[in-house]
Amino acid sequence: MTERFPPPIGSPAALALRNTRIVWLILLLCVLVTTLWPRLAIGSGESPIDKFLHAAAFGALTGLFLNTRWLRSLWWSLVAMAALGAVDETLQMIPQLGRSADLDDWVADVIGIAIAAAFWMASRPVGIGAARLIGQRRSIAADLLLARPTAWLHFATVAALGFAAGAPLGVLLDSWFIRKGPQPWQYGFIGGLLGMALGVHALWEAGVRAHLRRATHQQPCLACGTCASATNATANDSSTTAAATISIATTTSPTPCGCCGNPRRAIDWAPVAPLLGSDELAACLVPILLSIIALVTFSVAFIAIVTALRLRSDFILRADTWYQMLPADSRILGDIAVVALIGACGLWACRRRIAARMDRCGASCLTCGFDLRATAPEASAGTCHECGGGFVRVS
Ligand SMILES: [Zn+2]
Ligand SMILES: [Zn+2]
Ligand SMILES: [Zn+2]
Known part of the structure; x- marks a missing residue:
């Protein structure tokens, strides 16, 4: 597309x-x-x-x-x-x-x-077939959400509430475990930011999913978000059974969107069975483990190099002295940056692996794993005989 x-x-x-x-x-x-x-x-x-x-x-x-x-x-x-x-x-x-x-x-x-x-x-965006299609659906659902100014007000409110809830927690953790001193600004701020991120992310997921559910009925254009034209809508209403949808998918050529001209395919909003949570977890296990190993290796290597070479290398000694003289917030920010960058790599790897599984949607059912290669091999969309979940084949 x-x-x-x-x-x-x-x-x-x-x-x-x-x-x-x-x-x-x-x-x-x-x-x-x-x-x-x-x-x-x-x-x-x-x-x-x-x-x-x-x-x-x-x-x-x-x-x-x-x-x-x-x-x-x-x-x-x-x-x-x-x-x-x-x-x-x-x-x-x-x-x-x-x-x-x-x-x-x-x-x-x-x-x-x-x-x-x-x-x-x-x-x-990740994936090439079904994963990319599902990503496009999510992205247009996000546009439908963000098109409403009230959604932004809700995000601002949740961000403020998240900060207000997270900051005292950060202060508490600081005084219980970290004991940095009588002025717990730093961990209060970090707690506040984490609370903010958590609140905004939860609202984002809820909003996108709600709009995704609505869009599944209204079938907006995947490029601009405009809802189906009148002729398209009646065509979809008359096709009450999955079989009728499949016949449309295989026989009719895509109709262009009345608003942006992007071709609208019947598989754009064809039902796709959700990927099992356990499969999602299995796909993420290796990236999460590798991220933790990378983080531990990096920290241990950093400490080992500094302690081993501190007295031998003048350069390392000066670098270490400079680091120790930095204000506490700079040093903590450095730690946060390392964790965040490794975390971003892990997130990317998780999404890639989940997308690779979703792209095999037309070959084996995402929910039950049933082999779909013999199921209506010509159709671009259909349902699994085993669990009734939908699948798409994106060419
Ligand atoms: Zn359009
Ligand atoms: Zn400044
Ligand atoms: Zn199935």
């Missing part, structure tokens, strides 16, 4: 894009105001969170910016974000503001940008 850009004006895809752009501009304004507000200081000298704020702000800006699609290239988008961070830091040199420009702050911006980019790359 070739994607048309920009989507036709008024279509759900275009509305979602517009809303994303508006929210990005609002977020940019917030970041500029808080970074350039005269003599503003958040956190305390003993427990600084300045670097976390920088990374979180630019991570969020980058994540949204990649979805505004102002720049189609990922790398130019990242360069633009890094430049934005540099401009923001340079503006802080204006003496009247009483703020200070800092190379460390910009490095924190870049770490936030890198983490956002890693997760954005990890969540890009």
